Amino acid sequence: MVSLPHVDRLTPVRVLISGGQGFVGRHLAATLLQDDQQATVLAVGRSHRCDDTFPHPASSGGRQVPAPVPAWLVAATRSPRYHYAAVDLRDRAALDATLAAFQPTAVVHLAAALRDEPLARLVETNIGLTLGLLEALARAPRRPDRVVLGSTGGVYGPCTARALREDDPCDPADPYSASKLASEITARVCAQLNRLPVLWARIFNPVGAGQDERHVTSSVAARLLAQDHGALETGPLDATRDYVDARDVASAIALLLGVGTPGLAYNVGSGREVTTASVVAALVRLAGLADRVTVVERPGRSAGVPRHVADISRLAALGWAPQFSLDESLAQVLDYYRCDVAAAAANSAGDRRRAPERIAVRVAVNSAYDVEVRPGLAEDLAVRLGTRFGDRQYALLADERVFQLHGERACHALEQAGLRVAPIVVAEGEQSKSAAGFQQVVEAMHGVGFRRRDVLVNMGGGMITDLGGYVAASYLRGVPYVNVPTTLLAQHDSAIGGKVAINTPFAKNFLGAF
Structure with missing residues (x-):
C-alpha cells in the first residue's frame, strides 16, 4: 500500500492531477484510489469528462476508433472519491477557483504538449502552463505538501558508458525534451521564490494499454495484429531504450507524493536497457506469430539518441522497484488491441443502436449553455x-x-x-x-x-x-x-x-x- 505519511491525516488526502485523462494520468488516479483508501482525486483537463475513451485514436484492422480506456481504469472513475473538472490551466480565474474549492494536499502536473507538436506550442504549454500552475499554487489558500512535475528522461540526451543519473548534465536532443528541461529550470526558480515543495519525475519510456500509437510498442502491436502474417516492415531498430510499465510509473509517482524530497529530480524507469529490435521481436513472439511474420528492417533515419537507460538508484532508495517485466507489459498491450480496441472497432462498424452513457448537448436560444448527462x-x-x-x-x-x-x-x-x-x-x-x-x-x-x-x-x-x-x-x-x-x-x-x-x-x- 502506498501511504502519504507527510499529509495531515485529520484532513482527507486530496490529489489534483493535471492531464488527468491522459495515459499516465489515468493510471495514476487508479493507483492512488486503490492503494490509499483515504485518497480523493481531482483530475483536471481542458476537455469534457470522458471516462471510456482517451483523447487519441487506436487502430484495429485498418479502422480507427477513439482509443478505449481499459475496464480497470474506467472502474476507478466510478469511485465516489474520483472527480473530474474541465479547467483550462490558462484561465487564471477558473484555476484559482478550482484550487480554492478542492484545496489539494498534493499536486501532480502531467498536462503537456506532445513530442511532435510545433515548437511554439511546446513552449506555451510545457513552460507556460507549468509556470501558471505554480503561481496559482502560491496564491492558493492552502498550499500542497508536495508538487510532482512530470518530466522526461529525454532532458539528458544520449547516455554514454553508463546509465543516466539525476545529477548528470542535460543536453536534450529534440525540441520536446528541450521544452521539458526549460520547464524544469523555470519551475525550480518559481518554487524557490515561492517556497513551494516541488520535485520532478523524469519518466523514461512508459508502455501499457491505451498508449498513443505514436509510440513504438502500440504502433507495432496494432500493425502486427492487423497484418497477422507476411513481412512487418520497420525503420532502424538498433536504438536502445528504457521501457517502464505505466503501472510502475504510477506507483513511483504515488510514492514521491509521500516521501520524495522537494528540490530533487527522480528517474522513473526500469533500469533495463533493451534494443527496439528486441521489443519488436518480443511482440511477434507474444502474439504467437513468430512462424508467420518476418520483421524486415528498412534503411532510414537513425534515432537522434542511440542509447538511453536510467539509473534508478535514487528512486529505489525510497523503497520502490518495478513490478512488471517487459514481457508482461507487452502482453498487456497485445491483449488491449485484441480485446478492447477490436471490440470498439466492431461496435463502431455495427448497425445496432447503443444508448450512450453520457452526452454533451449544446443548446442555443438567445444564449448558450451546456447540458451534460452521464x-x-x-x-x-x-x-x-x-x-x-x-x-x-x-x-x-x-x-x-x-x-x-x-x-x-x-x-x-x-x-x-x-x-x-x-x-x-x-x-x-x-x-x-x-x-x-x-x-x-x-x-x-x-x-x-x-x-x-x-x-x-x-x-x-x-x-x-x-x-x-x-x-x-x-x-x-x-x-x-x-x-x-x-x-x-x-x-x-x-x-x-x-x-x-x-x-x-x-x-x-x-x-x-x-
Missing part, C-alpha cells in the same frame, strides 16, 4: 460548483426522499470542499409546489443570510426544479441557480425548459416566470 455527475457537484462560482454560500433544495438519497451526501461533499451550504428540505409531492412551499423556501434562504450573489441548487424532479426556479427568479429579483435533475422527465423537461412556476387554487403553474 452517471456520477452528482459526485462532482462540489468541485463543479466551486470551479464555476467560487466561495459563495449555497442553498441545496430537495424533497425529503431525494435529500436522503443524494442531497445529504452532496451537502457533505460541499462542506468537505470548504464551501458553505444550507440544506432546505420540503415535503414530497405537488403540495410543496405552492405558495406555502415557495414561502417556506424563501424564509429558509433569508434565515441563513442568502444574498443575491449566492447560489441555489435544485436537486430533484420536476416539482423541485419548477419550485426552485421560481424562487431563484423571485428572491431579491433574481439569484443564480443550478438544476440537478434526478428524474428522466425533469432531465427532458422542467430542468431545461424556459418555464418555472408554482400552483395556485386557480390553476396548475399559475404563478411563474420565464
